[in-house]
Every structure is written in structure tokens, then in C-alpha cells.
Amino acid sequence: MVSTTTASAEKKKAAKPSAAERFGILEMPDLTYTKAIARETAPLYEKVKHHIPEIEWPVHAPYVYWINRLKKERGAVILAHNYQTPEIYHCVSDIAGDSLQLAREATLVDEDIIVQCGVHFMAETSKLLNPHKTVLIPDVKAGCSLSESITGEDVRLLKQAYPGVPVVTYVNTSADVKAETDICCTSSNAVRVVESLDSDTVFCIPDEYLAMNVQKQTKKKILTWKGHCEVHERFTAEELLAYKEADPAIQIIAHPECHPSVVKVADYAGSTSGMIEYAMNQKPGSKVLLVTECSMASNIEKEAKGVEFIKPCNLCPHMKRITLPKILESLVYMKQEVDIDPAIAKKARRAVERMVNLKPN
Numbered sequence: 001m002v003s004t005t006t007a008s009a010e011k012k013k014a015a016k017p018s019a020a021e022r023f024g025i026l027e028m029p030d031l032t033y034t035k036a037i038a039r040e041t042a043p044l045y046e047k048v049k050h051h052i053p054e055i056e057w058p059v060h061a062p063y064v065y066w067i068n069r070l071k072k073e074r075g076a077v078i079l080a081h082n083y084q085t086p087e088i089y090h091c092v093s094d095i096a097g098d099s100l101q102l103a104r105e106a107t108l109v110d111e112d113i114i115v116q117c118g119v120h121f122m123a124e125t126s127k128l129l130n131p132h133k134t135v136l137i138p139d140v141k142a143g144c145s146l147s148e149s150i151t152g153e154d155v156r157l158l159k160q161a162y163p164g165v166p167v168v169t170y171v172n173t174s175a176d177v178k179a180e181t182d183i184c185c186t187s188s189n190a191v192r193v194v195e196s197l198d199s200d201t202v203f204c205i206p207d208e209y210l211a212m213n214v215q216k217q218t219k220k221k222i223l224t225w226k227g228h229c230e231v232h233e234r235f236t237a238e239e240l241l242a243y244k245e246a247d248p249a250i251q252i253i254a255h256p257e258c259h260p261s262v263v264k265v266a267d268y269a270g271s272t273s274g275m276i277e278y279a280m281n282q283k284p285g286s287k288v289l290l291v292t293e294c295s296m297a298s299n300i301e302k303e304a305k306g307v308e309f310i311k312p313c314n315l316c317p318h319m320k321r322i323t324l325p326k327i328l329e330s331l332v333y334m335k336q337e338v339d340i341d342p343a344i345a346k347k348a349r350r351a352v353e354r355m356v357n358l359k360p361n
């Protein structure tokens with residue numbers, strides 16, 4: 001019999017060294033706004049000057065400068081979701097995109113360290129697809145109301161109650177939930193994923209509204225769950241119709257996490273990157289209302305030349321947990337590392353890879 005002391009010593013020996021132990025920690029740099037920092041960051045300020053007053057730039061600039069410098073020294077890449085704030089999106093990220101784009105890009109980057117500026121499920125997805133890379137999230141508490149609406153145990157019970165019905169899980173879920181899933185989907189491919197399955201009835205969980213929106217585009221019977229996005233569930237068709245009444249030429253662009261009644265009054269519905277593309281293709285002088293998280297309009301406003309954005313502003317508190325100071329801390333102290341139980345990761349990876357490898361129509 002193994003004594004407790006020996007067992008815990010063995011366990012300690014087997015424990016993987018932390019990212020800080022593997023890569024070492026650095027000293028926190030001096031965050032003074034020097035002339036050199038002002039000069040180096042000036043081109044980046046140009047990209048965000050519509051959103052950050054000049055008087056505030058000296059606070060952001062040293063973080064931007066040191067993040068970009070340490071990112072190179074560490075050999076790290078920064079992936080940022082479209083909802084990140086303009087200073088993250090424009091000044092420090094290497095790749096920005098929607099959930100599917102970030103999942104795909106995560107498999108293509110050469111760097112050994114990924115800093116995920118987004119919410120926890122996105123960092124987990126990057127880790128699933130890159131088990132040998134180090135994935136850091138600047139704030140481990142950056143969650144998601146959809147992800148928190150369901151557990152792996154809930155999915156096991158659904159499968160017991162409905163044997164043989166395939167389960168499509170939105171990528172906005174924990175690895176535990178993905179592990180119980182046949183295939184993942186995102187807002188940009190949900191219909192295609194559902195259609196790819198050889199079954200007349202399909203679970204599309206946990207976003208009830210996404211599932212209802214998918215139901216309108218497929219003959220298959222969709223079963224779902226009562227999860228909602230706390231940002232998108234707040235938009236109503238009435239408020240959007242009031243905008244349309246005031247100006248019928250307004251283009252309404254909605255995310256499919258909105259209630260179907262909201263999507264119905266929209267001129268276009270799609271993933272965050274789909275929404276960006278649609279907005280970018282509007283003629284100068286058009287007015288566009290983005291029915292989604294506020295930062296996105298701020299991020300694309302400058303490039304969408306001549307398009308006026310109307311912002312019924314809803315912030316995602318989870319996305320907003322990621323800040324420049326926390327990104328710098330991640331790079332200095334190599335935290336917070338995302339790790340997934342290997343047995344869960346193996347099953348969850350299958351579901352994500354199956355989605356990533358699905359051929360486009």
C-alpha cells in the first residue's frame with residue numbers, strides 16, 4: 001500500500017510545471033509615458049483617436065508599447081474577439097475575428113504562446129486545438145451567460161432522455177459540455193452543421209434563440225435548451241422598429257443570439273464577422289444599426305468610410321474584463337494558464353475539430 005506522504009510526493013512530481021515555471025517571469029516594466037513611447041505608439045493612436053481622447057492616451061500608450069514588445073520577446077500571439085475594446089482590437093491584437101475565425105486561426109499560428117483576449121470558452125477552444133501550446137487568458141473570470149447555462153451532466157441527462165438524437169453544441173460552452181457533444185457550431189455555421197447530420201431531429205444547445213433562428217432555416221426538428229446571451233436577449237423588436245419608423249432607410253444588422261422577433265425585423269443576421277462584412281459593404285451615407293455588443297461598432301467605424309453607426313449600446317461585462325493592464329500582466333507573469341483535463345479534452349477536441357473540418361457549402 002502506498003503511504004499518503006508518498007502518494008502526495010508522487011502527485012507533486014507528476015504535476016506539470018506552471019507556465020511561469022516553464023517560461024520564467026519578467027519584471028513589470030516602468031509604465032512612464034516617455035517621448036520614445038509617444039513616438040512609437042503615435043501610428044496606433046491614429047487608429048483609435050475617435051474613441052480615446054488625447055488626454056487619456058498617455059495612460060494607454062505605455063501598456064500598448066510594452067505589450068507589443070513583450071509579446072515579441074515571449075514569442076506570443078494575441079487573438080482578440082471582435083467585442084474587445086478598440087485599444088485591444090487595434091493596438092495590440094495580431095488576429096481579430098469571430099469565434100469560428102479565432103478557432104481556425106488558433107490552429108495556424110506558429111507562436112508557442114497564445115494570449116486569448118476574449119472569454120474563457122474561447123481560450124479553452126484554442127487550448128483544445130493546440131494541446132501542446134501555452135494558452136493564457138488575462139482574466140480567468142471572463143465567462144459567458146450561455147456557457148454558464150449548461151453543464152456536462154445536463155447534456156448526459158438529455159442524451160439519456162433522447163437516445164440517438166445528435167447533439168450540436170454552440171461553441172459558447174465549457175470543454176465539459178463539448179465533451180458530451182457530437183459536433184460544435186458557431187453563429188456563422190450553425191445551419192450548415194445541423195444540416196450535415198444524418199438525423200431528422202437534432203439538439204442545438206444551449207442557446208434557445210440561436211436554435212429558434214436555425215429552426216427557421218431547416219426542415220429538421222430542433223430541440224434546444226433555455227440558455228440566453230445576457231447581452232443580446234435585451235434587444236427587442238419594438239425598439240428596433242422605432243428606429244426604422246424614424247428612418248426607414250436604416251439598415252438593421254443583428255446577431256442570431258437575439259430573439260427571432262428581433263432577427264425578423266433585421267435586414268441581415270449573422271456572426272460578428274458576418275455583421276462587420278455586411279456593414280462594410282454599405283454605401284457611404286448609409287445608416288447602420290448594429291444589434292450586438294457596443295465595442296464592435298467602435299472597432300469598425302473608422303474603416304467603414306461614410307457609414308454612420310447607430311449604437312443601441314449593450315456591453316458584455318465578461319468581454320470587458322479583459323483590459324490592457326491584465327494583458328500586460330499575462331505576458332509578464334505568464335498567467336492565467338488554461339488547462340483542460342486530458343480525458344475531457346480528448347472528447348471535446350473531437351467535437352470542435354469536426355466543426356472546423358466541415359467543408360463549406
Ligand code: 13P
Binds near residue numbers: 098100229273
Ligand atoms: P461570434 O461567433 O459571432 O463572434 O459570436 C460570439 C459571441 O459570443 C457573440 O455574443
Ligand code: SF4
Binds near residue numbers: 232
Ligand atoms: Fe457570452 Fe453574450 Fe458575452 Fe457573447 S456577448 S460572450 S454570448 S454573454
